[in-house]
Amino acid sequence: DAGVIQSPRHEVTEMGQEVTLRCKPISGHNSLFWYRQTMMRGLELLIYFNNNVPIDDSGMPEDRFSAKMPNASFSTLKIQPSEPRDSAVYFCASSPRQGVSGNTIYFGEGSWLTVV
């Protein structure tokens, strides 16, 4: 079975450029999460969706970050304009259904972003 698929796996971009990270959750999963990982701050939840609707975006660092989920099989995380401090690994994750604390959350392999 295909897991959570993220693209690109690695991206190097110049400061000020727009960055779009993409995610395909596991088929049938209702919840989708975007996390960011840095050495300084560890793993942080940026935003999560349930049934394609953003439920909690309190972790989005600032207006330069935006996330969309136009359908159940696709989500994007966009940074515009990008800054060097955005350099991190961005993980997408999905889980089968909301509201069940015993649920397992499945992570993708991450998108490694470097902004120079």
Next chain:
Amino acid sequence: DAKTTQPNSMESNEEEPVHLPCNHSTISGTDYIHWYRQLPSQGPEYVIHGLTSNVNNRMASLAIAEDRKSSTLILHRATLRDAAVYYCIRLGAGGTSYGKLTFGQGTILTVHP
């Protein structure tokens, strides 16, 4: 605020059991205890979870204290592939915390050959 406390690091020898402790003294009655691990250069991976009773699966065992204020992840025979950062996470059952994992710093497990 991850609301769990774990040692920063632990070491083990290959094929020996490993007991990874976690304190969650402020846990509520409906919070689940989840364990995830992150191997180098990979995304976090689910290991095990429980509520009150001890749990076993093919990867590990989870022993939960009777008062639920602490738990221990047990790897019965550590292998080199078990070297990872292990995260103990409380997962709440209410409101917008549904399914929302809050990661702490975790325990870095080193396995020696």
